[in-house]
Every structure is written in structure tokens, then in C-alpha cells.
Amino acid sequence: MRKAVTIAAATLLTAVCGGFVTAAPAQAQLGSVVPVRAKLGVLLPQDGDTKDFGGDVLYGGELDVTVPLPGAGQTVFTAGYYEGRNSGRKYRVIPLTISQVFSPPNPAAGLTGNVYFGLGAGAYLLRASGEGESEEKTTFGGFALAGYQFPNAFFVEGKYHVAGSVGGLSPNGLSFTLGRRF
Numbered sequence: 001m002r003k004a005v006t007i008a009a010a011t012l013l014t015a016v017c018g019g020f021v022t023a024a025p026a027q028a029q030l031g032s033v034v035p036v037r038a039k040l041g042v043l044l045p046q047d048g049d050t051k052d053f054g055g056d057v058l059y060g061g062e063l064d065v066t067v068p069l070p071g072a073g074q075t076v077f078t079a080g081y082y083e084g085r086n087s088g089r090k091y092r093v094i095p096l097t098i099s100q101v102f103s104p105p106n107p108a109a110g111l112t113g114n115v116y117f118g119l120g121a122g123a124y125l126l127r128a129s130g131e132g133e134s135e136e137k138t139t140f141g142g143f144a145l146a147g148y149q150f151p152n153a154f155f156v157e158g159k160y161h162v163a164g165s166v167g168g169l170s171p172n173g174l175s176f177t178l179g180r181r182f
Helices: 002-017 048-054
Strands: 036-045 058-068 074-086 089-102 114-130 133-149 154-163 173-181
Touching (some): 036 154, 074 114
Antiparallel strands (some): 036 173, 058 074, 074 089, 114 133, 133 154
């Protein structure tokens, strides 16, 4: 069931985004423009208790603001929102993070696209509610990420999150997103 839902979500995201469009400018061409990226996707919690409480899949998205730093990759500030529901219970994860992202040099990136990778950390705002009770907590967490920037404004990204828990429920697991740079 989870696999079918994930495939359906990816198909819907592809249909909504339309298709691939013109190539994005190189980082040097961006000048004073600060790149913003919007992503839609899923967070797949690894913990069985979290799956039982909020469902196997938490749907959501993220918004990135990227600050290019010469010779140091890119610093990315991210605000996200993921939520899952199961049997009247709701589990919400709001990651507010900062990451350092690197991409190997690729002179043909405008034609072939390019991979990127990085590490990040920050605050994870967690909330578990249901059956008339609610518990929330802010905890520290981190992630490793890998992605592929297509030779246009679209990209795919995967992250593995590790963070604390609220009421024994943790957002540890994989997230997969499809996004667009504006």
C-alpha cells in the first residue's frame, strides 16, 4: 500500500509540475538574486511506533533559501512541514534547519544536470495529538542529503533524518522530495 501511495504521489507531483523547462542560470549568473526552492514530498518514518501512531507516510514539503558562499559550497536555510494521520491521531514534524551543500564541478551541468550532497542540522518541532491528548516538543536533529539537479529548474532530493522524539515518537527516516528552483 505504501509503495502504491508513494508512486501515486510522485506521479501527481510530476503532472502538477508540468515537465522540464529551460535551463537555470549558472551560480555565477545569479548575481544578487537569492535562490529559493520549493519541494513537495514524503517523510517515511523508520520507527514502528511512529508508523502506528501517525501512519507509514507523512506528506509535506519544504522551502529552501540558498546563500552561495565562494569556495565553501552553499548554505541552505530550510523550513519544512510534514504530517501524518492514522485512526484519529496526528503526528507533525516541522524541521527548521541549516545545511552545507556541495556539488562536484561539472562543466556540462547545463546539459546533463548535476548531483549534490550535504549535511544539515537544526530544530525539529514535533507534535503528537489524538484521543483528546496532545504533546509537543522541540528537539535537535540532523540529516544527510543527496540530490540531482536536472539541467533546468527541477530537482529531486533525498534526506535521512535523525532527531529526538515526542512521546516516544521520532521522525527518524527517509524523506523524498521533488522540487523547483525559482
